[in-house]
Amino acid sequence: MNDFIFHNPDKVYFGTNQLGHLSEELLKFGKKVLLVYGGGSIKKNGLYDSIVTIAKNSGIELFELSGVEPNPRHSTVNKGAAICKKENISVVLAAGGGSTIDCAKGIAAAALTENGDVWPLVSGGVWVTKALPVVAILTNAATGSEMDAWAVISNMDTNEKIGLGGSALIPRVAFENPEYSYTLPPFQTACGAFDIFNHVLDNYYLAGEASFDLLLEMQEAVMRTVVKWAPVAMNEPENYEARANLMWASSMALNSILDGGTVHGCACHAMEHELSAYYDITHGHGLAIVTPRWLTYILDETTASAIYRLGTQVFDVPKGLNEFEGAKKAIAALSDFCFGTLGLLPTLTDLSIDETHFKAMAEHACISGSITGPKVLTPSDVEAIYKMCL
Amino acid sequence: MNDFIFHNPDKVYFGTNQLGHLSEELLKFGKKVLLVYGGGSIKKNGLYDSIVTIAKNSGIELFELSGVEPNPRHSTVNKGAAICKKENISVVLAAGGGSTIDCAKGIAAAALTENGDVWPLVSGGVWVTKALPVVAILTNAATGSEMDAWAVISNMDTNEKIGLGGSALIPRVAFENPEYSYTLPPFQTACGAFDIFNHVLDNYYLAGEASFDLLLEMQEAVMRTVVKWAPVAMNEPENYEARANLMWASSMALNSILDGGTVHGCACHAMEHELSAYYDITHGHGLAIVTPRWLTYILDETTASAIYRLGTQVFDVPKGLNEFEGAKKAIAALSDFCFGTLGLLPTLTDLSIDETHFKAMAEHACISGSITGPKVLTPSDVEAIYKMCL
Numbered sequence: 001m002n003d004f005i006f007h008n009p010d011k012v013y014f015g016t017n018q019l020g021h022l023s024e025e026l027l028k029f030g031k032k033v034l035l036v037y038g039g040g041s042i043k044k045n046g047l048y049d050s051i052v053t054i055a056k057n058s059g060i061e062l063f064e065l066s067g068v069e070p071n072p073r074h075s076t077v078n079k080g081a082a083i084c085k086k087e088n089i090s091v092v093l094a095a096g097g098g099s100t101i102d103c104a105k106g107i108a109a110a111a112l113t114e115n116g117d118v119w120p121l122v123s124g125g126v127w128v129t130k131a132l133p134v135v136a137i138l139t140n141a142a143t144g145s146e147m148d149a150w151a152v153i154s155n156m157d158t159n160e161k162i163g164l165g166g167s168a169l170i171p172r173v174a175f176e177n178p179e180y181s182y183t184l185p186p187f188q189t190a191c192g193a194f195d196i197f198n199h200v201l202d203n204y205y206l207a208g209e210a211s212f213d214l215l216l217e218m219q220e221a222v223m224r225t226v227v228k229w230a231p232v233a234m235n236e237p238e239n240y241e242a243r244a245n246l247m248w249a250s251s252m253a254l255n256s257i258l259d260g261g262t263v264h265g266c267a268c269h270a271m272e273h274e275l276s277a278y279y280d281i282t283h284g285h286g287l288a289i290v291t292p293r294w295l296t297y298i299l300d301e302t303t304a305s306a307i308y309r310l311g312t313q314v315f316d317v318p319k320g321l322n323e324f325e326g327a328k329k330a331i332a333a334l335s336d337f338c339f340g341t342l343g344l345l346p347t348l349t350d351l352s353i354d355e356t357h358f359k360a361m362a363e364h365a366c367i368s369g370s371i372t373g374p375k376v377l378t379p380s381d382v383e384a385i386y387k388m389c390l
Numbered sequence: 391m392n393d394f395i396f397h398n399p400d401k402v403y404f405g406t407n408q409l410g411h412l413s414e415e416l417l418k419f420g421k422k423v424l425l426v427y428g429g430g431s432i433k434k435n436g437l438y439d440s441i442v443t444i445a446k447n448s449g450i451e452l453f454e455l456s457g458v459e460p461n462p463r464h465s466t467v468n469k470g471a472a473i474c475k476k477e478n479i480s481v482v483l484a485a486g487g488g489s490t491i492d493c494a495k496g497i498a499a500a501a502l503t504e505n506g507d508v509w510p511l512v513s514g515g516v517w518v519t520k521a522l523p524v525v526a527i528l529t530n531a532a533t534g535s536e537m538d539a540w541a542v543i544s545n546m547d548t549n550e551k552i553g554l555g556g557s558a559l560i561p562r563v564a565f566e567n568p569e570y571s572y573t574l575p576p577f578q579t580a581c582g583a584f585d586i587f588n589h590v591l592d593n594y595y596l597a598g599e600a601s602f603d604l605l606l607e608m609q610e611a612v613m614r615t616v617v618k619w620a621p622v623a624m625n626e627p628e629n630y631e632a633r634a635n636l637m638w639a640s641s642m643a644l645n646s647i648l649d650g651g652t653v654h655g656c657a658c659h660a661m662e663h664e665l666s667a668y669y670d671i672t673h674g675h676g677l678a679i680v681t682p683r684w685l686t687y688i689l690d691e692t693t694a695s696a697i698y699r700l701g702t703q704v705f706d707v708p709k710g711l712n713e714f715e716g717a718k719k720a721i722a723a724l725s726d727f728c729f730g731t732l733g734l735l736p737t738l739t740d741l742s743i744d745e746t747h748f749k750a751m752a753e754h755a756c757i758s759g760s761i762t763g764p765k766v767l768t769p770s771d772v773e774a775i776y777k778m779c780l
Binding site for chain 1: 393394395396397399400404406601605614615619630631635639642647
């Protein structure tokens with residue numbers, strides 16, 4: 001078991017009736033607020049109007065950056081940072097899903113750099129310790145950005161999608177109202193759910209004997225919750241219980257309560273980021289295609305027992321089987337969940353992706369030479385896994 | 391499902407090799423530190439010497455309050471507050487178990503009052519929003535005080551043991567080294583473990599259908615961890631895994647990650663506080679005696695299914711039984727855990743407690759008229775439960 005530090009000062013207002021606290025929280029940082037949002041869904045569901053009214057009634061001066069992309073671009077981030085610099089913004093308010101919050105985090109970091117450009121921070125792997133405060137209003141259970149220290153920013157000029165991390169990027173306050181996710185269609189709900197699942201799995205002890213039982217237990221609790229409630233949310237989009245369980249699972253998956261000294265490999269995320277960087281596919285869908293293949297690829301005598309445990313604890317794989325047999329059944333159960341229950345197309349071929357860029361993508365996924373995790377993956381391993389996804 | 395706020399800014403350094411961060415964390419608040427500890431076990435295990443050396447090497451001026459009682463007295467708290475006022479202390483450093491940390495919290499709150507007396511805050515039910523910063527070095531997995539907003543202070547003049555709460559009481563930093571709990575004897579280990587278990591159970595949905603599945607899942611994960619690792623820690627006191635699982639469970643149980651809008655009843659804690667206020671018994675032991683009787687007392691058609699769920703999820707009670715039958719087996723399994731596995735004496739009679747004070751204790755336990763929870767308890771209910779414990 002490794003030593004670890006847990007520190008997450010984010011203040012979360014969870015539930016249907018919390019937006020009344022927005023102005024008091026924003027005003028702790030100042031009166032000039034940059035509102036960041038995406039394609040306008042917050043205009044349809046009334047959230048935009050609520051924010052404007054709250055700002056007006058409390059003397060907050062609201063500036064806006066709209067049109068944040070599903071994989072937010074560095075160029076959009078830089079536009080926001082320019083507004084912050086010009087208008088002397090005191091706090092960045094994100095209203096949307098993970099992409100919008102990630103964009104707001106990038107803005108908050110870039111706004112305090114000399115030239116207001118986020119890309120040198122991203123590509124340079126800078127750990128951000130200075131940023132404007134970020135407040136997030138979450139509308140989609142998926143990325144965990146509402147409680148984590150990370151943002152993923154894409155540069156479509158160079159086909160790069162890279163994480164930007166830093167303690168200063170943890171939102172100071174997050175509002176999580178499950179009702180805001182009622183309008184999410186089944187496909188987006190499924191992709192978000194699998195993103196959550198994979199965040200936990202990427203931290204799960206898949207190699208060797210686990211020594212931190214409580215951590216495994218809590219990780220399995222979150223994964224079971226996703227498996228149980230994702231299909232309910234897909235079939236009954238306005239089921240509050242389903243939306244609330246998924247939304248809180250999203251936060252639990254990445255607020256580092258489930259870290260506990262595990263060595264983050266994030267193998268699937270590293271491989272998937274290349275897919276969405278090259279093909280702009282939905283992140284959770286890419287993850288669902290990659291994950292079962294990755295598990296199959298790394299299955300050996302060092303990982304079999306943990307993969308089997310995943311099957312028995314999170315899915316319905318019976319106990320008492322031979323470890324390898326059990327692990328294979330676990331991977332089959334996970335595939336059923338992804339491509340049956342969640343209804344996601346199962347191959348890259350289905351998404352019109354062929355092996356053209358696999359070699360380049362595999363090399364970029366292993367930007368530091370390899371991907372760590374239960375098995376160290378070299379570029380040729382990653383390429384082989386991509387090919388299994390065809 | 392109720393709305394809730396989650397906010398816990400405590401920074402936890404967990405593991406064997408973290409005390410090197412102590413001086414940097416203390417110096418964030420200032421150079422004058424009041425070290426609070428109990429009966430001197432930290433002198434035996436080397437922690438005291440480490441703290442003194444760290445202070446010396448980093449220019450920290452250390453003041454001391456030792457001799458904190460297992461149920462810390464308001465008079466001891468006031469002694470500490472007087473030192474803080476006289477010496478202009480900048481941070482209170484607790485080194486010990488929950489009682490020591492609770493005492494430090496009381497000191498931190500009282501130090502900022504005009505007369506330095508903690509009791510008016512405690513007896514007045516004041517929610518503390520101003521206090522000196524508290525840093526905790528935990529040596530015993532039990533109360534959760536290392537991450538929570540509460541302190542329990544006793545006034546032996548009036549036989550009162552009451553909780554003092556407030557956002558300002560959450561430690562700013564906690565050091566959790568499972569090795570510090572190696573010297574705890576089996577009885578103290580058992581009592582600490584059951585305290586953890588009961589903190590979670592007091593928040594568990596015991597009435598009606600649960601609607602926050604993720605929360606239940608995580609609560610059960612923590613309770614299962616306690617059931618699994620407490621006997622290991624009792625039998626192998628230097629088993630790091632066992633001590634680490636219990637220590638992190640202690641923090642999880644009360645850092646409010648398991649609250650999620652549940653309505654805290656804390657019925658067992660309220661009833662037990664009277665026992666230790668009158669008889670100075672070990673808190674966790676009192677809880678173990680009270681809890682199975684309380685469950686038996688509240689068992690009816692509204693609670694049976696939840697109590698049964700506890701049995702199947704946390705103990706080995708089989709699924710598929712009649713709800714009442716299952717609930718009774720769950721209570722029996724909990725009793726076996728308390729009085730078999732943990733080896734605690736099962737009755738108040740065993741502790742030489744008779745019904746002399748039950749009426750007064752029951753009335754005081756219901757200080758606001760009744761105890762809330764899955765079943766509202768009046769003084770006569772509480773008295774009946776005490777009698778079941780004889």
